[in-house]
Amino acid sequence: MANSLLKNLEELVQDEVITSETADKITKWYADQHPPREARLLAIFGVIGAILIGLGLILIVAHNWDAFPRGVKTVWAFVPLILGLAGSAYTLLKRPESVAMRESSGSFTILAVGVAISLVSQIYNIEGDLAGFLLTWCLIALPLVYALKSNVGALLYIAGITWYGGEVAYDYPSRIPWLYLPLLCGIIPYYINEVLHRSKENGTTFLHWFVVASAVYMLPGFHGEFELLPLAYAALFGVLWQIGALPAMHKLYLVRNPYRIVGALGTTVMLIICSFKAIWSREMFEALSDYSVISALVLLVGMAGIVLYRRQKGEEIQSDPMTWIPPALVLMLPLSAVSDVVSAIVVNLITVGWGIYMILHGTARNHLGWLNFGLVTIAVLIVARFFDMNISYVLRGLLFVGVGVAFLLFNYRLIQQRKKQSS
Amino acid sequence: MKTPKSQWIFFIIAAVAAVAVPLYMVIQSELAWNDGTEYRFRCAAYDPFDPFRGSYVRLRFDQANITLEHESLAAPGDAAYAVLGVDSIGFAQITHLADAIPAEGDYITVEVRDTVHTDFGVRYRLELPFTKYFMEENKAPVVETKFRGLNVAQMENTWAVVSVRNGHAVTKDLFLDGTSANELAAQTREGE
Structure with missing residues (x-):
């Protein structure tokens, strides 16, 4: 895109569509936006090389060299680490501006830390579970990320703490991975800095996806009753959506903004799950002290904070249904004490409303994605009702025909509308 | 810059x-x-794999299932300090489970997995802190195969040498029916 535009600039100036000053400004703007291609390629290959060497060393170490005496093996454990640290120090001293040097020395050193600890525990048969090992590794990696401002290092760190959290939460005997929370907070200042200063870089997009994936993966670690987990998830997806709507994120393309994609998709899935009556048939007072509900409430408080911030900035938030759906779902819990049927019916109505909103939103904005997302939501809701309601085949058939007709009609209308606009 | x-x-x-x-x-x-003080822990050996640290022989100790007359305060999932002693034929034995670092005697930190009250006392299932013995990648499977080939009496004669100092334990060697595992693996390879 950028290249073809830059090629056309000369022609545009010749045909007096734009002035030569404007052409210069456009060229400069693109140059500022994108670092030179060579530098970027060097960074990518540097990092791939460093990671391959690091992983290769881990495998070589895993062979466990019995032929060497203990002392020699111990010295070897420190060699990659010292090399990595020396490379990092050289980068900071002589080449701090080189992205390739910072990224490759950072990722290599982080892997070398793992090599050193692994080799020492192997030499002395030091027991220690995988979780403890990952925790130590991550704690040492964190300051390295800040020192070298390495995005790949940050990605490795997030992957590491997520693995650690998973080991603690999902491996027998499972515990609540409390330490995961401060570990995640540890990378947030770096992350925010990247978002504010390099929001359009690919590295930052990767950070977004890693953080979102990590949060979604780790939430069940903090759950109590499995059936109440959808409420906690609804609150988490609400928080994600709100973060995606913040000024720094809102202007990004959808692919670069996983907060919005995952927030909207996840909330819809949770609505469908909660539309089943079984979710709501339980003792409410037991449920209130459940970890899932506590997680949901904490996340809702966080979400409220972001909503208030957005309102203060003068944004229109009342008309966004995603502001209301997650708290509404959690509030169904007290209502379910009165009647589980009523709760289920209300959730079904909310889901239909959300589906219709997306269809209208898609039509108004000429967006096929939103339109079909809305239609699919309603179709899935209908299929879900076949499981817990006794509906006659004729009615089921009619419902499906209705949704099918709506699919064709809405899509046809939107495409026609587009044709009209372009002609 | x-x-x-x-x-x-x-x-x-x-x-x-x-x-x-x-x-x-x-x-x-x-x-x-x-x-450190050396203890011989009677054990069984089998061979799993660790993604970072390579092959090891997993050791299953008879001292991981013990019955004590007294009751420890440790609940399943808690850590406890196991005080070490030696039985009549010279193998290591856990004599006591303490809730704080014991003032006297060698100890190791164990994790309590399970407790059952019986007529003879309290039965504890413990996780010992040295269940892995790392070996070169082609040796660990050899040791496991050797161990499975042993008869009951020979299996009883299998132990790990563990050196303990201030609660820190290092596994120095593994003996299968009285022969060092490293020697056994080397012999097998020469014989192939």
């Missing part, structure tokens, strides 16, 4: 921690290896 001071501070913290953590592990282990 000059690197800001803050980045240097982070680098120094990372560098010190990166060297100090493995170095501390080495020093503690060397002290236990050289100055």
Whole structure:
């Protein structure tokens, strides 16, 4: 895109569509936006090389060299680490501006830390579970990320703490991975800095996806009753959506903004799950002290904070249904004490409303994605009702025909509308 | 462009921690290896794999299932201090489970997995802190095969040599029916 535009600039100036000053400004703007291609390629290959060497060393170490005496093996454990640290120090001293040097020395050193600890525990048969090992590794990696401002290092760190959290939460005997929370907070200042200063870089997009994936993966670690987990998830997806709507994120393309994609998709899935009556048939007072509900409430408080911030900035938030759906779902819990049927019916109505909103939103904005997302939501809701309601085949058939007709009609209308606009 | 001071501070913290953590592990282990008291833990051996640290022989100790007359305060999932003694034929034996670091005697930190009250006392299922014995990748499977080939009496005669100092334990060797596992693996390869 950028290249073809830059090629056309000369022609545009010749045909007096734009002035030569404007052409210069456009060229400069693109140059500022994108670092030179060579530098970027060097960074990518540097990092791939460093990671391959690091992983290769881990495998070589895993062979466990019995032929060497203990002392020699111990010295070897420190060699990659010292090399990595020396490379990092050289980068900071002589080449701090080189992205390739910072990224490759950072990722290599982080892997070398793992090599050193692994080799020492192997030499002395030091027991220690995988979780403890990952925790130590991550704690040492964190300051390295800040020192070298390495995005790949940050990605490795997030992957590491997520693995650690998973080991603690999902491996027998499972515990609540409390330490995961401060570990995640540890990378947030770096992350925010990247978002504010390099929001359009690919590295930052990767950070977004890693953080979102990590949060979604780790939430069940903090759950109590499995059936109440959808409420906690609804609150988490609400928080994600709100973060995606913040000024720094809102202007990004959808692919670069996983907060919005995952927030909207996840909330819809949770609505469908909660539309089943079984979710709501339980003792409410037991449920209130459940970890899932506590997680949901904490996340809702966080979400409220972001909503208030957005309102203060003068944004229109009342008309966004995603502001209301997650708290509404959690509030169904007290209502379910009165009647589980009523709760289920209300959730079904909310889901239909959300589906219709997306269809209208898609039509108004000429967006096929939103339109079909809305239609699919309603179709899935209908299929879900076949499981817990006794509906006659004729009615089921009619419902499906209705949704099918709506699919064709809405899509046809939107495409026609587009044709009209372009002609 | 000059690197800001803050980045240097982070680098120094990372560098010190990166060297100090493995170095501390080495020093503690060397002290236990050289100055620690050696115990022979009777065990069974089988062969799993660790993605970072390679092949090891997993050891299953008879001392991981013990019955004690007294009751420890430790609940399943808690850590406890196991005080070590030696039985009549010279194998290591856990004599006591303490809730705090014992003032006297060698001890290891164990995790209580399960407790059952019986007529003879309290039965504990424990996780000992040295269930892995790392070996070269082609040796660990050999040792496992050897172990499975042993008869009951020979299996009873299998033990790990563990050196203990101030609660830090280092596994020095593994003996299958009285022969060192490393020697056994080497013999097998020569014989092939």
